[in-house]
Amino acid sequence: MASISLSNVRKNYPKFDLGPIDLEIKDNEFFGVFGPPSCGKTSILKIILGLVSPDEGNVFINGADATDARANERNIAMVFQNLALFPHMTGRDNILFPLRERGVPVEEAEKQLARVSEVLHISHIIDKTPDKMSGGERQRIALGRAFVRDPAGFLLDEPIAALDARLREEMRVELKRLQREGNHTFIYVSHDEEEVLGISDRVAVVEDGCVAQVGTPDEIYDRPSSIYVARIVGSPPMNFIEGRFSTATGEFVSADSHLRIEIAPPHVVDNPRVIDATIGVRPENLAVSRGNSDGTITGTVLSVEPLGSFTIIDVAAFDGAVIKARLPGQITFDDGAEIRLGFPGSAVHLFDADGRRYPAAPAALPEAE
Amino acid sequence: MSSIQIRNTTKQFGALTAVDNLNLEIENGEFVALLGPSGCGKTTTMNMIAGMEHPTSGQILFDGEDLSDTRIQDRGVGFVFQNYAIFTHLSVHKNLSYALEVTRVPPSEIETRVNAMARRMNIEHRLQQKASTLSVNEMQKLAIGRSAIAEPRIFLLDEPLSNLDSVFRAYMRSELKVLQHEFKQTMVYVTHDQIEAMSLADRIAVIDKGVLQQFGDPLEVYNDPSNVFVANFIGSPSMNLIEGTLAVSEGKPELALGPLTTIGLDDMRFATLVERSAGNRLVLGVRPEFIYTGAKRTAGDIALTGVIDVIERIGPKKIAHVQMGGFEIRINSDDPDLRPGQQVEFCLPASKCLLFDADTGNRIRI
Numbered sequence: 001m002a003s004i005s006l007s008n009v010r011k012n013y014p015k016f017d018l019g020p021i022d023l024e025i026k027d028n029e030f031f032g033v034f035g036p037p038s039c040g041k042t043s044i045l046k047i048i049l050g051l052v053s054p055d056e057g058n059v060f061i062n063g064a065d066a067t068d069a070r071a072n073e074r075n076i077a078m079v080f081q082n083l084a085l086f087p088h089m090t091g092r093d094n095i096l097f098p099l100r101e102r103g104v105p106v107e108e109a110e111k112q113l114a115r116v117s118e119v120l121h122i123s124h125i126i127d128k129t130p131d132k133m134s135g136g137e138r139q140r141i142a143l144g145r146a147f148v149r150d151p152a153g154f155l156l157d158e159p160i161a162a163l164d165a166r167l168r169e170e171m172r173v174e175l176k177r178l179q180r181e182g183n184h185t186f187i188y189v190s191h192d193e194e195e196v197l198g199i200s201d202r203v204a205v206v207e208d209g210c211v212a213q214v215g216t217p218d219e220i221y222d223r224p225s226s227i228y229v230a231r232i233v234g235s236p237p238m239n240f241i242e243g244r245f246s247t248a249t250g251e252f253v254s255a256d257s258h259l260r261i262e263i264a265p266p267h268v269v270d271n272p273r274v275i276d277a278t279i280g281v282r283p284e285n286l287a288v289s290r291g292n293s294d295g296t297i298t299g300t301v302l303s304v305e306p307l308g309s310f311t312i313i314d315v316a317a318f319d320g321a322v323i324k325a326r327l328p329g330q331i332t333f334d335d336g337a338e339i340r341l342g343f344p345g346s347a348v349h350l351f352d353a354d355g356r357r358y359p360a361a362p363a364a365l366p367e368a369e
Numbered sequence: 370m371s372s373i374q375i376r377n378t379t380k381q382f383g384a385l386t387a388v389d390n391l392n393l394e395i396e397n398g399e400f401v402a403l404l405g406p407s408g409c410g411k412t413t414t415m416n417m418i419a420g421m422e423h424p425t426s427g428q429i430l431f432d433g434e435d436l437s438d439t440r441i442q443d444r445g446v447g448f449v450f451q452n453y454a455i456f457t458h459l460s461v462h463k464n465l466s467y468a469l470e471v472t473r474v475p476p477s478e479i480e481t482r483v484n485a486m487a488r489r490m491n492i493e494h495r496l497q498q499k500a501s502t503l504s505v506n507e508m509q510k511l512a513i514g515r516s517a518i519a520e521p522r523i524f525l526l527d528e529p530l531s532n533l534d535s536v537f538r539a540y541m542r543s544e545l546k547v548l549q550h551e552f553k554q555t556m557v558y559v560t561h562d563q564i565e566a567m568s569l570a571d572r573i574a575v576i577d578k579g580v581l582q583q584f585g586d587p588l589e590v591y592n593d594p595s596n597v598f599v600a601n602f603i604g605s606p607s608m609n610l611i612e613g614t615l616a617v618s619e620g621k622p623e624l625a626l627g628p629l630t631t632i633g634l635d636d637m638r639f640a641t642l643v644e645r646s647a648g649n650r651l652v653l654g655v656r657p658e659f660i661y662t663g664a665k666r667t668a669g670d671i672a673l674t675g676v677i678d679v680i681e682r683i684g685p686k687k688i689a690h691v692q693m694g695g696f697e698i699r700i701n702s703d704d705p706d707l708r709p710g711q712q713v714e715f716c717l718p719a720s721k722c723l724l725f726d727a728d729t730g731n732r733i734r735i
Contacts, residue, residue, distance in 0.1 A: 164407065164561065176679050176681075177678065199681060305546075309604070324543075330588055
C-alpha cells in the first residue's frame with residue numbers, strides 16, 4: 001500500500017528529454033501508463049523505482065520525499081516484461097530468492113511463500129523450473145517473486161506483452177483481481193490501449209516524455225484532451241476532418257465545405273470569431289444509413305471488415321477522404337454501395353489549430369489572439 | 370495470379386509433425402489467412418508453398434502444376450516478412466527496381482513501374498533516400514511495394530503488420546485490402562491475430578497443432594465454428610465455454626456444472642440431447658455479445674444469476690466478468706448501470722447457444 005507522486009520531475013537523456021512530469025498515484029490505485037513505444041513510459045518507471053535519479057524534481061512515496069532513497073530502500077517491486085526468472089531454479093526458489101537475499105528466517109520465508117502461493121494459485125507449479133511452465137504460469141511466478149516481499153507498490157512494465165492474445169485477455173483480468181483483493185498500488189505500463197484502458201482506475205497518456213492527459217478510462221476515451229490522445233486511443237482510430245469552427249454559431253465547416261455540422265449550441269462570447277479547427281468522430285458514433293435517408297454526407301463503401309460482434313466499413317467520402325465507421329453486429333454491404341453518414345453533433349470532438357480540445361473547459365474559452 | 374492446391378501435405382521435422390495431412394484449395398485471386406497460435410504449422414505451410422521447405426509427403430500445386438523441381442526464384446512468389454527484409458544500405462528506388470533488374474525488364478519500363486509503385490505506396494518523395502532513413506511504417510510499405518512490383522503469381526505475407534503501431538496497423542489493413550483488390554493477386558497471409566485474419570481474408574484456414582481445424586469465410590468461422598478450438602480462438606472477448614455433465618430431469622436435458630450449479634436446457638432446440646447418454650461431458654458456448662441482462666425475452670432462454678467481479682472498458686464496449694458458482698461468464702453489455710460487486714441477472718439466448726462434445730471438442734449440431 002502506497003501513494004506515489006512525482007513533482008516537476010525532469011531527466012535529460014542524450015537523445016530525449018523527459019518531463020516536466022507531475023503525477024499523483026493514489027493508495028490502492030490501479031494506475032495505467034500508456035503511450036507508443038519509446039515515449040518515456042519506462043523512464044518514468046525507472047525514476048519511481050529509483051534506478052534512475054531525476055535531474056530535477058521530487059519523488060514522494062507515502063508523502064515522504066524519496067528522491068534520494070536508493071532502489072532497495074523504496075520497497076517497490078518491479079515485474080519486467082521478460083519476467084527475468086532464474087531458469088535453473090524452481091518456481092519456489094525463484095520466489096524465495098528475494099527473501100533469502102535479505103536474510104529472512106526460513107520459517108518466515110516459508111510462511112510468505114504459502115501466502116503468495118494461495119493468492120496466486122501456484123502451489124501446483126512451484127516445484128517446476130520455468131522451462132516446464134506455460135507462459136501464464138511463468139507470469140504468475142514472476143508476480144509471486146514481487147508479491148513475496150510485501151512491497152508498498154508494484155511497477156509492472158508490459159508484464160503480459162509476451163503472452164498470446166487469449167492468455168493476455170485472461171491475465172489482465174487476473175491482475176486486476178489480484179490488485180483489488182490485496183489492496184495493492186499498481187503502476188501498469190503498456191503500449192496496448194485495450195489492456196491499459198480495460199483495467200486501470202486511471203491512466204496517464206504519455207507523449208514525447210510528457211504527460212498529455214490523466215483521467216479515468218472513460219474520460220480519456222470520451223473526452224480526449226488533444227488530437228494526440230484521441231488518435232492513439234480507440235480502434236479503429238477516430239476519424240479527423242479539418243476545417244473551421246465559428247464560436248458564434250457553433251457550426252463547423254470542413255475545409256472543402258462539403259461538411260457542415262452544428263456541433264455545439266452557440267457560445268456566449270465577447271468576441272465571436274471563426275477559428276481553424278479539426279473535428280474528430282469515433283467510428284462507432286457515425287450514423288450510417290442506406291439510400292436517400294437523412295445524413296450529413298454521402299459516400300461509397302470501399303471495404304467491409306466483418307469482425308463478428310461488429311463490422312467496420314471504409315467509406316470514400318468527399319475529396320477522397322476515407323472515413324471508418326463501426327456498426328454493431330454483422331452487416332453486409334456490396335462494394336461500392338452508396339450510403340449516407342450522419343455526424344451527431346453531441347458525439348463530435350472539436351480541437352483547435354494546436355490540436356487541443358476546444359473549448360478546453362466550458363468556462364475557459366481562450367481570448368482571440 | 371494463380372490458384373494453389375495443397376494436397377495431403379505432411380511435413381515432419383524428425384519426430385515432430387509440423388503439418389499433418391493438410392488439404393487446402395486456394396482460388397485464383399483469393400486472400401486466404403493461415404491463422405493459428407505460434408507453433409501451429411502455419412509458417413511451415415507458407416514455406417512449403419514458397420518452396421523453401423519440401424513436404425515430407427503430399428503435393429503443392431500452382432494452377433494444378435507441380436513446381437517441386439522449379440527453382441524458388443522462378444516460381445513467381447512474392448514475399449513480405451515481419452522484419453521487412455529490405456536492403457537498408459540501398460536507396461528506396463533501388464529496393465523497388467531490384468526485382469525488375471534481376472528479371473531483365475527494360476530500363477524504361479522499370480522507371481515507369483518504380484514511379485507508379487512509389488506513388489501507390491506514398492513514398493515517392495523518398496525515392497532517392499537510403500532505405501535506412503525510412504520510418505518503421507514506411508519500411509513496411511516499401512517491403513510490400515518491392516514484392517508487389519514484380520507482379521508475382523502469388524503473394525505470401527508472414528505476420529507483416531506485427532511490428533507496427535496500432536494506428537498504422539489499422540491503416541495498413543485497409544491498404545492491403547485495397548492492394549489486393551487492385552492487383553487481384555492470390556495472397557496467403559500468415560498470422561496469429563484473429564482480428565487481422567477476420568478483417569482481411571476472404572477465407573480463413575484455422576490451424577492447430579499442424580491440423581486444419583476449419584476453412585471458411587470470416588463469418589462462417591465466427592458464427593459456425595466446427596469445434597471448441599475454433600470457437601475459442603476466434604472472437605474477442607472470447608466465447609464463453611461452459612463445461613458440464615449432461616443429465617435429464619423430468620424429460621428435459623440439464624447441464625450440471627458442479628454439485629450446486631445446474632443449467633436447465635428447456636428450449637426445444639435442446640430436446641434431442643435427451644437421446645445422448647446421461648453423463649456425457651458437454652461444452653455450452655455462447656458469445657459475450659449475445660448475453661443480455663434482466664428478465665427473459667424468450668421462454669427457452671437460460672436465466673442465470675452471478676456477481677460482477679471486474680468490468681473492463683474496451684473502446685465502446687464494456688465487458689463484465691461475472692462469477693457464477695466457480696465459473697466466469699463474460700458479458701458484453703451496454704448497460705451503463707453495471708458495477709463491480711453487484712449481483713446481476715442475465716440470460717443466455719437459447720438460439721445463440723452452441724454445443725460441443727467436451728472429450729473430442731467437436732461441435733454437436735442440434
